[in-house]
Structure formats: C-alpha cells, structure tokens
Amino acid sequence: MLLAPSTSAATPGAPPFLSRDHSAPDVSSTTGSGNFGSWGVDQFGLPRYTYAIDQQTSPIAPQTELSGNVDAWSQVGNDHIVANAYNHGYTQLWSQDRTYQWMNLYDAANKHFSGGFGYVNAGGATFSTLYDDRPTGAASQRDFGMGYFHKSVATGGLSADDVVYSPFGDDPVLLHDVTLTNTSGTPRTGSYFEYWDVNPQIQAPARFPRAVAAPTYSALTQTLSAAQLPNGQDNSPLTIFSAALNAGVSHYDTDTSAFFGAGTRAAPAAVTAGNATNSIALPGINGVVGNTMMALQSPINLAPGQSVTLRYIYGFAHPAGVDPLVAKYRAAANPYQASEQAWSSWLPRASFGPQYSWLSRELEWDAYTVRSGATYDEGCGHHIISQGGYYQYYFGENEAFRDPLQHMLPMIYADPKLAREVIRYSAHEQPALLGQIPYGVIGLCNRFDLGTSNDLDQWLMWSTAEYVLATRDTAFLDEVIPYQLGTSSDTIWNHVKAAYQHQETIGGHGLHGEYLTLPTGTTGDWSDFATEFLQLTESNLVTAQAVYIYQRLALVADLRNDTAFAGQLRATSAGDLAVVKGELGAMGWFARGYAGTQQVGYGTPFLEPQAWALLGGATTPDQSTRLIAQFRRFLTGIGAPAALNGPAKIGSALTGAAADPGITEHPTVTTGTISNNVGWPPGAWYAVNGWMVWAMGELDGVVPNARAYAWDEFLRNTLTAHAIAYPNHWDGVISIDDECASFYAPNPAICGIGLTTAYNTQIMHQPAYSLFDILHLAGITPMGHGYRVVPHLPMDTFNLRFPLVGVAQEQDLIRGYLKPEAGGVLTMDVAPPPGVSADSAVAWVNGDVVPHTVAAGLVEFSMPTSAGIVTDWAITGPGAVTASSGGLPNTATPAWPLALCCAGFVLLAIMTMRLRRRSRVPIPARMEAKGG
Numbered sequence: 001m002l003l004a005p006s007t008s009a010a011t012p013g014a015p016p017f018l019s020r021d022h023s024a025p026d027v028s029s030t031t032g033s034g035n036f037g038s039w040g041v042d043q044f045g046l047p048r049y050t051y052a053i054d055q056q057t058s059p060i061a062p063q064t065e066l067s068g069n070v071d072a073w074s075q076v077g078n079d080h081i082v083a084n085a086y087n088h089g090y091t092q093l094w095s096q097d098r099t100y101q102w103m104n105l106y107d108a109a110n111k112h113f114s115g116g117f118g119y120v121n122a123g124g125a126t127f128s129t130l131y132d133d134r135p136t137g138a139a140s141q142r143d144f145g146m147g148y149f150h151k152s153v154a155t156g157g158l159s160a161d162d163v164v165y166s167p168f169g170d171d172p173v174l175l176h177d178v179t180l181t182n183t184s185g186t187p188r189t190g191s192y193f194e195y196w197d198v199n200p201q202i203q204a205p206a207r208f209p210r211a212v213a214a215p216t217y218s219a220l221t222q223t224l225s226a227a228q229l230p231n232g233q234d235n236s237p238l239t240i241f242s243a244a245l246n247a248g249v250s251h252y253d254t255d256t257s258a259f260f261g262a263g264t265r266a267a268p269a270a271v272t273a274g275n276a277t278n279s280i281a282l283p284g285i286n287g288v289v290g291n292t293m294m295a296l297q298s299p300i301n302l303a304p305g306q307s308v309t310l311r312y313i314y315g316f317a318h319p320a321g322v323d324p325l326v327a328k329y330r331a332a333a334n335p336y337q338a339s340e341q342a343w344s345s346w347l348p349r350a351s352f353g354p355q356y357s358w359l360s361r362e363l364e365w366d367a368y369t370v371r372s373g374a375t376y377d378e379g380c381g382h383h384i385i386s387q388g389g390y391y392q393y394y395f396g397e398n399e400a401f402r403d404p405l406q407h408m409l410p411m412i413y414a415d416p417k418l419a420r421e422v423i424r425y426s427a428h429e430q431p432a433l434l435g436q437i438p439y440g441v442i443g444l445c446n447r448f449d450l451g452t453s454n455d456l457d458q459w460l461m462w463s464t465a466e467y468v469l470a471t472r473d474t475a476f477l478d479e480v481i482p483y484q485l486g487t488s489s490d491t492i493w494n495h496v497k498a499a500y501q502h503q504e505t506i507g508g509h510g511l512h513g514e515y516l517t518l519p520t521g522t523t524g525d526w527s528d529f530a531t532e533f534l535q536l537t538e539s540n541l542v543t544a545q546a547v548y549i550y551q552r553l554a555l556v557a558d559l560r561n562d563t564a565f566a567g568q569l570r571a572t573s574a575g576d577l578a579v580v581k582g583e584l585g586a587m588g589w590f591a592r593g594y595a596g597t598q599q600v601g602y603g604t605p606f607l608e609p610q611a612w613a614l615l616g617g618a619t620t621p622d623q624s625t626r627l628i629a630q631f632r633r634f635l636t637g638i639g640a641p642a643a644l645n646g647p648a649k650i651g652s653a654l655t656g657a658a659a660d661p662g663i664t665e666h667p668t669v670t671t672g673t674i675s676n677n678v679g680w681p682p683g684a685w686y687a688v689n690g691w692m693v694w695a696m697g698e699l700d701g702v703v704p705n706a707r708a709y710a711w712d713e714f715l716r717n718t719l720t721a722h723a724i725a726y727p728n729h730w731d732g733v734i735s736i737d738d739e740c741a742s743f744y745a746p747n748p749a750i751c752g753i754g755l756t757t758a759y760n761t762q763i764m765h766q767p768a769y770s771l772f773d774i775l776h777l778a779g780i781t782p783m784g785h786g787y788r789v790v791p792h793l794p795m796d797t798f799n800l801r802f803p804l805v806g807v808a809q810e811q812d813l814i815r816g817y818l819k820p821e822a823g824g825v826l827t828m829d830v831a832p833p834p835g836v837s838a839d840s841a842v843a844w845v846n847g848d849v850v851p852h853t854v855a856a857g858l859v860e861f862s863m864p865t866s867a868g869i870v871t872d873w874a875i876t877g878p879g880a881v882t883a884s885s886g887g888l889p890n891t892a893t894p895a896w897p898l899a900l901c902c903a904g905f906v907l908l909a910i911m912t913m914r915l916r917r918r919s920r921v922p923i924p925a926r927m928e929a930k931g932g
Contacts, residue, residue, distance in 0.1 A: 203396025
C-alpha cells in the first residue's frame with residue numbers, strides 16, 4: 001500500500017506502527033481451486049489462477065449457464081477499461097467511454113478472432129500462439145492474473161511466452177509483451193505477426209455492428225488506426241489503434257480477406273507465405289460486420305539460446321489521443337513490471353492465521369476484481385463500477401442505479417478517489433425537480449428505464465454518508481454536479497437532500513406506514529419486480545433501510561451544522577422504526593411488506609428486511625436471538641429436514657423452501673414456484689447475504705455466538721466455498737454471478753438469474769460485499785465523532801490493512817491507522833485487546849501515550865489527524881510494548897524519498913510538533929451525540 005509515513009518519532013517502548021507494516025500475507029494456498037486448474041502465486045507475489053484443463057476435450061468444460069459452451073474468462077482491467085481474457089487464448093476489449101461496446105468482438109464466422117496473440121514463421125517453424133491452435137504436442141500454459149493474461153507455447157525449438165495486460169492507471173489501452181526464445185541449436189530467422197482484430201459492436205439498446213473508416217498506417221509511429229464512423233448514438237466516435245512499441249515493422253495487413261486468404265485462423269495465408277501484404281480494408285457500413293483487422297509483421301533473428309521481447313499496444317482514443325498514448329508506452333522501460341508493482345503496492349492485505357491463507361488470497365483477488373471493473377463514461381464525465389456480468393457486457397446497460405453505489409462502499413477505504421467518482425456519476429443520473437431516478441443508464445449517460453424501484457434514492461444517501469464519515473471529507477459535499485440532461489446543477493449535499501425529499505414526498509408511505517411501491521408507479525424495491533411477482537404494494541425492506549440510512553446521514557448533517565435536516569432525518573427514522581417494530585411476526589422474523597391489505601412474509605421468511613431491521617435497532621436482545629436462530633434454521637438450512645439437503649454449502653437462501661414443513665405461508669408468485677422456493681426472487685444473493693453478515697457481526701455481545709454465526713455466513717459467501725462445493729463448475733471459481741441456487745434447489749450448483757445463456761460470471765456483488773463485510777467484522781465503523789473499532793472476528797489475532805484504514809490485533813495489543821482525506825481531531829472508541837481490561841489500558845497516538853477515558857467498556861481518546869497523512873494509534877496493557885509480530889520497529893527511521901526537499905523536512909517537523917502538542921491536551925467536550 002502507498003502510505004505516507006507517520007509524522008511523529010515514537011517514544012521508546014511504544015507499539016510498532018501498523019502503517020509501517022508492509023509484510024505480505026501468505027496467499028499461496030490452492031484451496032478453492034476447483035478442478036479447472038489451480039490458484040498460485042506469480043513472480044510478483046500476487047495471486048494468479050492457472051487454467052490447466054483443455055476445454056476442447058475436458059468433460060467438465062461445458063457450462064450449464066452457457067448452454068454447454070466451454071468459454072471461461074478472466075477480467076483484465078484498470079481504472080478505465082475492462083477486457084476479457086479467454087481460455088481459448090484471445091483477449092476481447094470493452095469500452096464504455098461513449099457507447100457500451102466491444103471493440104474486437106470474437107466472430108469466427110466472419111474471421112474476427114479478437115486478438116492478443118500472434119504467429120511465428122521462423123527457421124521452418126510456423127505456428128500460432130493462440131491456445132486453441134497450438135501445434136500438436138506443444139507445451140503450453142495459461143495464467144489469469146491481476147491485470148494480465150499470460151500464456152506460453154513451445155514447439156519445434158522455439159518458444160513464445162507472452163502477456164496481455166492493462167497498465168495500472170487510467171489509460172484505455174492493452175499492452176502485449178511477446179518473448180520469443182530460440183531453444184534449438186541453430187539460428188532462427190523470420191517474422192513474428194502481431195494480431196489484433198477490429199470488430200466493434202454496440203450492445204445496447206440493440207446489438208449493432210459499428211462501421212470503421214478505411215484504416216491508415218503511420219510508418220513514423222508504426223501505428224495502424226481505424227476510426228469508427230458516426231452513427232445515431234455516437235457523433236464523436238473513438239479510433240481503434242495498434243502499434244509496435246519496441247519492434248520493427250516490415251509489413252502490415254488490415255483486411256481479413258488479405259491476411260487470412262485461403263488459410264485458416266491457425267495458419268493465415270500471409271503468415272504461411274512469410275509476408276503480410278500491406279492491405280487496407282474498405283470502409284465499413286454501420287449495421288454490417290466489416291473486414292477490418294490489424295496485423296503487424298516484425299522481423300526476428302535469433303541465435304541459439306537467444307531471446308527477444310517485442311512489445312505492442314492496442315486500444316482506443318479520440319484521434320488526437322492516439323499518438324500520445326503510443327509515445328508514452330514506447331518510452332516506458334518495463335510497463336508490465338511497473339503495473340504489477342503498482343497493483344501490489346495498492347492492494348489491501350489481510351491475515352487471519354495460517355488456516356485462512358486462502359482467504360488472504362481471495363480478499364486480494366476481490367479487491368482487484370472490484371477496482372479493475374471500473375470504466376469511464378464521457379457522457380457523465382466520471383468513472384463507474386457497473387454491476388458487470390451479463391447486465392453490462394451482454395445487455396450493455398449500467399443497471400441498477402443502486403449497484404455502483406454498493407460496489408463503491410469498500411472502495412471508500414481502498415480507493416477514495418474512485419468512490420468519489422461513483423458518487424458524482426450517480427448524482428449526475430438524478431433528475432432535477434424531484435424526478436424519478438432512472439433504473440440505470442446506457443451509452444453516453446443516457447437514461448435507461450426498466451420499470452423503476454422505490455429504494456434508489458436511499459443508496460445515494462447512504463453511500464455519500466459512508467464516504468464522508470469514513471474520510472472526513474465534508475468539502476466534497478460542496479462540489480457542484482449537474483442533474484440529468486444538464487438542465488441545472490447543485491452541490492452534492494443538495495443532491496442528497498433532494499434524494500431524501502423524493503423518497504419522502506414522491507414515494508411516501510402506504511396504509512400500513514411502509515414505503516409505497518405500486519401507487520408511485522414503481523415495480524419493486526431491491527427486488528426490482530416485487531410488484532409484479534409478489535403483488536407487493538408496500539415495502540418493509542425500504543422502511544427498515546430508511547431507519548438505518550437516515551441515522552447515518554444525520555451524522556453527516558451534524559458535521560455540516562445542518563441541524564434542521566439532521567432533526568428531520570432523525571424524526572423520520574424514528575417514525576419508520578416504529579413501523580418496522582410492528583412488523584415483527586409470531587414466527588420471529590420481520591414481514592416483507594404488504595400486497596394490498598395482505599401482509600407478505602408473516603409465515604415464511606424473506607431475508608431482505610431482516611438485516612436492516614437489526615441494524616436499525618428494531619429488536620430487543622431476545623428478539624434478535626430468535627431472529628438469528630430462525631434465519632439459520634429456515635434460510636441456512638441448519639436443522640432443516642434432511643430432504644431439503646441443508647445446510648447450505650454456499651450462502652443462505654433469500655426465501656424459504658416450499659417443502660419446508662415449518663413454513664405456514666405460501667404467497668402467490670405470478671411466475672409460479674421457482675427452484676422450490678416460496679417467494680421471489682429465488683436463490684442465494686451475495687448482496688443480501690452481505691447485509692446479513694454485517695448485521696450478525698453487530699450483534700456480537702448481544703446474541704450468543706453472533707460473531708461465530710457472522711463468520712460462518714461470511715465464509716459461505718466466498719468464491720472458495722462455491723469452488724469446494726461444486727469443483728466442476730467454473731461459475732464461482734474466480735468470479736461469479738449475482739446469485740446462485742439455494743441449497744434446496746434441484747441443481748444447487750447453478751448460478752445466475754437465467755436472463756441469457758450468452759454470458760456468466762464477473763458480477764461485482766460477491767467481491768464488493770466480501771470486502772465490505774471484512775472491514776466491519778474487523779470492527780471498523782466510522783462515526784459522527786470519529787471511529788469506533790470493536791472487532792467481531794472469531795480469532796484473537798488478525799491483521800487487516802487497507803490504504804485508508806487498518807487494524808490489527810493480538811494478545812495485549814490492538815493497533816491501527818487512518819489516512820483521512822480531510823484532517824481534524826477524532827474521538828476514537830476502541831475495544832481493548834485480548835488480555836487487557838479497559839480500566840488498565842494504555843492509549844497511544846503516533847507513538848506517544850495519550851489521555852483516555854473508559855466509556856461502555858471501550859477505550860476512548862482523542863486523535864488529531866491531517867489530510868492525506870497517516871496517523872497511527874494503539875491500545876496496550878500497562879506494561880511497555882517493545883516488539884510485536886508483523887511490523888517494523890517504531891524506532892526505525894522512515895525511508896524518505898530522495899527527492900524530498902529541505903522545505904519538506906521543515907514542514908513535516910512543524911506538523912509533527914503541532915500534532916504532538918495536540919495529542920497531549922485533555923479530551924475535548926463532546927460536540928455531538930455519537931448516534932448510529
């Protein structure tokens with residue numbers, strides 16, 4: 001992680017600073033690999049998955065969700081683009097800059113093969129580096145890594161080892177490093193042919209082939225360019241380009257007919273002949289698949305044992321942006337190494353003991369997956385983490401409005417800049433004059449309506465509140481963002497307040513006090529079609545969410561001294577809380593809502609409202625205990641009849657089993673019984689289970705075994721759990737859909753909601769909520785006054801480090817750090833570590849002992865912070881601490897950058913003195929209530 005050094009020299013004997021712990025946890029576990037290959041560690045110490053089966057012959061390769069298709073892919077991305085690297089050996093590039101489209105869609109029937117591979121013709125050996133076309137008997141390997149796809153093939157005295165990667169950062173390009181080695185005893189002379197395809201296709205509102213102009217070649221920059229042509233959706237299209245960065249170019253081809261000729265994908269005519277033809281494809285026609293491609297021929301001359309690495313670039317940009325991108329990466333010395341080192345420096349790190357090394361690996365992979373799922377949208381002018389999967393890459397939509405705001409929650413602590421971008425993007429979707437937020441968007445930030453839902457406003461309120469509370473960045477709320485269609489603009493704070501007004505005045509409450517669905521024209525809540533499938537007219541889920549979210553937003557209003565709005569939020573939350581409390585039924589769970597006058601969920605559990613009711617404080621300790629017991633019995637299947645095939649091997653079910661004899665209600669679902677469930681929707685949903693993990697963790701100390709139950713559910717929702725339960729199922733090994741079948745379903749291995757058999761995996765819910773939950777289970781909770789740190793993990797020793805915040809615990813020591821976006825004096829409430837009572841604890845800030853009090857069993861102390869500067873804290877027993885596992889001695893001199901000038905040293909010294917003086921003042925009088 002890139003952390004600035006703490007600004008204080010520590011008192012001798014103080015605990016080691018956690019911010020100086022740069023140790024990497026063991027991520028070498030192969031647990032959860034499934035039967036398709038194996039997890040391992042790459043040369044950079046990062047997780048990577050080696051795909052080992054031959055999907056062309058393996059009986060486990062055909063996947064049910066894809067109607068027997070054998071495709072498997074991994075996400076290769078940075079902050080701007082996403083690409084899919086396929087087990088077949090090619091890489092397909094996605095763009096959301098202007099329209100939701102593939103740039104090089106694989107289409108074998110029209111001789112479009114995506115690219116990211118090449119051909120060798122040297123010394124009598126001619127072969128393709130594409131896995132599917134490897135020569136008989138050739139040694140090969142495929143690795144899916146963080147930001148890259150590595151593959152190799154060796155045959156006939158030559159080897160080609162190559163990697164396609166998206167360089168860390170915000171550039172819309174892929175780089176391709178190809179290392180050729182002469183393993184024979186004789187010289188090899190010939191050519192390497194770099195191949196990238198040009199087959200742009202818009203995915204929404206309908207799949208539509210895009211035309212490109214006749215390609216051009218610049219001998220000066222060795223660049224092939226093909227400008228997409230304007231169409232009805234896009235009047236300022238991007239140019240697709242490819243260039244040789246450190247290799248010579250003797251010839252090129254841009255026409256599929258010329259390059260492949262009478263040959264095949266494995267042996268194009270130009271490769272077999274040993275010369276490309278400098279062909280120029282004819283301009284295309286929108287709506288018709290064209291013939292454009294890009295092949296660059298580079299001469300090679302290899303002595304016995306000699307290697308050469310050739311580097312190419314492929315990407316897209318507006319015409320004026322092509323040459324600068326080519327020049328930037330032509331000048332880069334080793335961009336692959338630099339990119340992977342940047343990922344390694346950024347990644348959150350976690351350790352929970354040797355038995356959980358697989359979890360350390362998976363959390364790093366989760367973080368990579370979420371951040372690399374980001375794309376850029378010129379229409380909104382911001383980055384977004386769309387839902388992914390079939391919604392994004394097949395249907396071509398950013399749906400639903402709530403989903404990016406869920407995915408950004410852990411990014412608050414991992415990449416605050418990206419979190420801000422998601423909030424900006426989402427605020428920009430909001431209409432002026434209390435209009436209904438769209439269900440989602442398509443290209444160029446155009447509104448997309450698929451019905452709508454009555455919970456959307458709340459997600460903008462909640463995500464913004466969590467960002468501000470975690471980062472202390474109240475100034476962000478004054479940033480001005482346009483409303484949808486650019487009709488007017490306002491501050492983010494006023495966008496948030498407009499969301500509240502819309503939720504309350506346009507949405508409103510029904511006869512039973514819950515938020516309305518049908519009367520406002522919506523089609524549901526989180527369950528987008530609950531109105532259609534459950535005939536739901538009032539939502540207890542949205543009411544329970546409002547209780548908690550309004551409490552959190554009120555803390556932000558306090559920070560802004562917006563006392564009127566804070567009071568309004570708390571009053572509305574209190575009223576909603578009274579409604580939710582009244583929906584706790586005789587079976588021990590909260591009802592789902594109402595269908596007219598009929599209560600839904602009185603005799604069958606619906607998981608959606610339970611977590612939010614618990615988080616909002618709607619239960620007594622006894623009620624919480626019973627609710628958790630009923631959740632585990634009916635939705636996790638612990639203690640259920642054997643015929644239901646419980647307990648769940650993966651996440652708990654969203655609704656009860658139709659055949660469960662303990663269920664007394666079978667609501668009418670217009671689609672009929674699906675997968676043996678009672679209600680709608682069916683399956684185990686990673687987002688909703690994420691809420692429940694968090695809620696159960698918060699019940700630690702209230703419900704017996706709550707932390708064990710929370711950990712149990714957390715582990716069930718990992719990729720590893722699915723891979724262990726269903727090792728012959730690719731959907732769930734390195735990424736997964738938004739939901740999978742319930743434990744009582746006829747085929748519990750199946751994932752996805754059945755919208756299409758053209759795409760699976762790669763949805764952001766599972767990795768985002770794993771990261772979100774682990775932060776909360778580690779006890780990290782931002783408050784109005786500062787932070788509360790009360791771990792809810794089932795082990796005494798753990799270490800969790802995100803770029804913004806960290807916490808680690810062991811016997812006699814708990815320590816952490818914070819790197820806020822804005823400074824100020826925070827009040828910290830921290831649980832004492834194992835072996836230490838709060839009354840005997842010692843509090844430390846930046847290596848100095850500070851005054852503290854004890855409040856509700858927690859150690860409470862003041863902690864001055866500065867924007868962008870790491871502040872370390874710790875709680876120990878009364879004896880001096882001189883050493884601790886996993887950290888550098890705090891007496892070590894920070895490794896200051898050599899470029900830091902003398903003025904920087906003076907400034908740091910002044911800041912250090914000020915912080916140390918402030919750390920010794922008595923705890924200030926409380927300026928606000930702690931709240932939620």
